[in-house]
């Protein structure tokens with residue numbers, strides 16, 4: 191086993207699912223976003239855990255991510271949170287993925303593919319109510335819904351929108367979300383009034399799960415809260431990802447001697463410096479150089495000097511009893527979480543956890559102490 195690894199606490203993921211289920215109640219289905227390898231955690235282990243905790247379906251952002259789940263034996267519906275490119279069409283049909291559609295062209299292409307291959311393709315109509323990313327204009331939704339409903343090769347499985355500021359508590363953002371939800375409600379009502387069943391109606395991402403019950407509808411799609419980072423303080427989820435390593439070298443350094451590239455740090459006094467085999471090629475941002483602390487034997491020690499491609503250095507202080515081989519927690523667990531790192535760098539935890547590279551093995555823990 192490599193020294194540097196990610197511990198994936200599936201028991202905490204399960205706990206976070208329970209927090210969401212308690213918040214939304216039993217009616218809405220739970221769709222678990224596992225795009226970007228489940229936000230860096232490992233999609234298959236996360237998906238299997240989610241299924242056993244009551245998830246109804248999954249959401250992905252690349253066709254390959256859906257294929258990976260199908261090959262792992264997952265038969266639950268998989269929502270493809272994007273529009274099909276011509277090169278995606280066959281695989282969408284063969285692997286039974288459910289793409290968004292937002293234009294007549296999306297629908298026509300899928301009809302053609304479904305008829306050619308001889309399968310029915312399930313689609314969700316995506317309405318843009320103010321996110322400005324993908325989706326039809328609200329006034330076009332009814333015509334598109336008709337087109338889907340009149341296409342026997344397609345199954346009209348759902349109607350969705352996405353919220354831009356549901357995770358903000360700023361009053362003007364709350365108002366914006368309510369505005370998006372009311373545009374969405376009107377569009378869905380128009381589809382129903384025309385006698386068309388809009389399928390599963392869904393809008394809620396993490397922020398909406400926490401503070402916009404009106405967004406719950408038939409299904410919720412919270413991602414980041416399930417991985418343990420609440421955009422709104424007080425929601426009791428716990429980070430699932432913990433990054434660990436171990437000291438591979440310790441040396442004495444004299445006052446005035448410098449550490450790492452660029453000589454950005456000089457020892458103010460005689461001290462001992464540890465080297466840890468974690469670097470920016472593992473996904474630890476180089477911008478974090480000199481701005482992070484790691485946990486060793488229940489105490490925090492600062493990173494010093496520049497983070498290198500594969501290694502970084504920690505100041506253990508002059509009188510340490512720490513030895514080579516000692517485990518180090520880089521983030522998560524009892525150390526600072528990915529969300530503290532995100533705050534330090536002025537970004538969001540999503541970016542920190544998605545950045546951890548494939549070269550770092552993911553070790554899943556189902557019950558504290560039992561590894562698989």
Ligand SMILES: *Cc1c(COP(=O)(O)O)cnc(C)c1O
Pocket residue numbers: 223271352394395396397411412413414415
């Ligand atoms: C990523 C994504 C989500 C989940 O968002 P979180 O902020 O992680 O809760 C939900 N819906 C869509 C369309 C997404 O792209």
